[in-house]
Amino acid sequence: MLRLFPWLTRWPVLSAKGMSDVHANIDCRLELGILTRAWLTLRIHLHALHETPRAYSLAAWWRIRGKRVRAHAQFAPLLARSPLTYRLWIATEPSPPIRFGSSQGAARIVALIHDDKADAHALARTQASLAAQGIPALIAVPSSSAADLFDGHAECWIMPIFAGDMLAPGAGEAYRRAITPGTRLIYSDDDLLGTQGQRHSPHFKPTWNSELFRHLDYLTGACILRAHASTIAELGDGWPARIVAAVATADEGMVSHIAQVLHHRRGRPAPHRLPAVPIEDAALPRASVIIPTRNGLDLLRTCMEGLARTRYPDMEIIIVDNGSDDPATLAYLDALRAAGHHILHHPGPFNFSSLNNRAAAQASGDLLCLLNNDIEIVDPDWLRIMAVQALRPDIGAVGAQLLYPDGRIQHAGVVLGICGGAAHAHRLLRPDEEGYHRRHALPQFTSAVTAACLVVQRAHFEAVGGLDETHFPVAFNDVDFCMRLNRMGWQSLYEPRARLIHHESVSRGFDRDSVGAARLAGELAALKDAWGTHEVVDPFHHPQLNRFSEHFVVRL
Numbered sequence: 001m002l003r004l005f006p007w008l009t010r011w012p013v014l015s016a017k018g019m020s021d022v023h024a025n026i027d028c029r030l031e032l033g034i035l036t037r038a039w040l041t042l043r044i045h046l047h048a049l050h051e052t053p054r055a056y057s058l059a060a061w062w063r064i065r066g067k068r069v070r071a072h073a074q075f076a077p078l079l080a081r082s083p084l085t086y087r088l089w090i091a092t093e094p095s096p097p098i099r100f101g102s103s104q105g106a107a108r109i110v111a112l113i114h115d116d117k118a119d120a121h122a123l124a125r126t127q128a129s130l131a132a133q134g135i136p137a138l139i140a141v142p143s144s145s146a147a148d149l150f151d152g153h154a155e156c157w158i159m160p161i162f163a164g165d166m167l168a169p170g171a172g173e174a175y176r177r178a179i180t181p182g183t184r185l186i187y188s189d190d191d192l193l194g195t196q197g198q199r200h201s202p203h204f205k206p207t208w209n210s211e212l213f214r215h216l217d218y219l220t221g222a223c224i225l226r227a228h229a230s231t232i233a234e235l236g237d238g239w240p241a242r243i244v245a246a247v248a249t250a251d252e253g254m255v256s257h258i259a260q261v262l263h264h265r266r267g268r269p270a271p272h273r274l275p276a277v278p279i280e281d282a283a284l285p286r287a288s289v290i291i292p293t294r295n296g297l298d299l300l301r302t303c304m305e306g307l308a309r310t311r312y313p314d315m316e317i318i319i320v321d322n323g324s325d326d327p328a329t330l331a332y333l334d335a336l337r338a339a340g341h342h343i344l345h346h347p348g349p350f351n352f353s354s355l356n357n358r359a360a361a362q363a364s365g366d367l368l369c370l371l372n373n374d375i376e377i378v379d380p381d382w383l384r385i386m387a388v389q390a391l392r393p394d395i396g397a398v399g400a401q402l403l404y405p406d407g408r409i410q411h412a413g414v415v416l417g418i419c420g421g422a423a424h425a426h427r428l429l430r431p432d433e434e435g436y437h438r439r440h441a442l443p444q445f446t447s448a449v450t451a452a453c454l455v456v457q458r459a460h461f462e463a464v465g466g467l468d469e470t471h472f473p474v475a476f477n478d479v480d481f482c483m484r485l486n487r488m489g490w491q492s493l494y495e496p497r498a499r500l501i502h503h504e505s506v507s508r509g510f511d512r513d514s515v516g517a518a519r520l521a522g523e524l525a526a527l528k529d530a531w532g533t534h535e536v537v538d539p540f541h542h543p544q545l546n547r548f549s550e551h552f553v554v555r556l
Contacts, residue, residue: 190268
């Protein structure tokens, strides 16, 4: 038990003897806080043990054996299922500064309350929350109150807020201190208020992700924005989301994020329904699909049959054979060559980077598609969808949503820093689940995507020198490749409207042979050295989300 709950051995023995009354009160509150957190932690563990006894017992076994990273990775999603987890996080929540000094008058912030027929009590609660932090408020359609709002100034900072919502203590000051001359919008994290005022369902948000915002409005109701009087006067209907979108997508100024929960809300906008990707076949260039393989005839045949059903105007297929010796596989490769496909023989130790680089050097397409031989194609439009995104001037690598054969997610983007390296986001979640604010189901910028199914412009591939054959022959080569593209200004993009099946084993274990384990350790060390994954926080993740979980769950 002490191995599982080490905090039980660290409960302080506090005494007021010899102290002033003030110090005694402080110590009593401290002891109460520690005891409360300890009790909550125990209840969370008991909840996880009750709900998922087998998974919890396995995590506990790894913890007892001293496999801390493995235990953390398995405990994190189990403990996060308890409704008490966020309550425990609140007990240690970092508070925004509550210092009203010179910064209070440095910028004019005016709250515009959207009163969507809320009851009088809810409206009064919001007004009191704003008044307590020195923020004047107006209740009106903004275009009809521009004169009062700007008070003779050409522009001011506006806080769109809904009746019933409340600010966290110190939120106004945190916003004031975040204002800089080059900023046009500042947003923060938020949570929801229950009927009894209890806080739940936090939204720890990424740094500015304009692609995600196109599909999920995570700004309106939890931000301040710099607006001109002329903009407000011309706004018309659609307040407040319309002005937030107009300012957020403007060309000038920065959008910045305060990674703290500054708003307690009674509701949030739902994600937009995903539109179809507009596709014009005439605008799509030749795509070269590169498939490394070794034996595995059934997998390769399934992949090739899917490519035969793929609707794409101009596609070449290059298969890189890494020393197949199965007679049936060799016969199948000969048949593919006779049908006009390119077969490259590349014997020797498996080096995923080298196999793809060699094929890319001989490819004739303007787009390259890196594709594992264990990919099963279920949607004939997958390549067209990914190609349209990859042709955008600001986009580097485009990754698809990959599912295990049982329908659960295998890949929905890659997050840096998970377990000190990088991992697939939302793995093992089912696509129709809510997950973390539907992030697994929405197109968005990510730090990286998997090369199991990746589309990139050939010019971009060549500009960064392809995959790193020396430091990342097997693992993390796609992460390193995407990060180098990002550094050049070509951002990685996750596109869930392209969905395929990946026959990688769901139950692939941690332990490998000594040679493989040493190789993986070296590649992980190289990733840490190149991109600091052992200490950086992925900009599209969050410091308050657990760095040991592929699911987006609260850090404990």
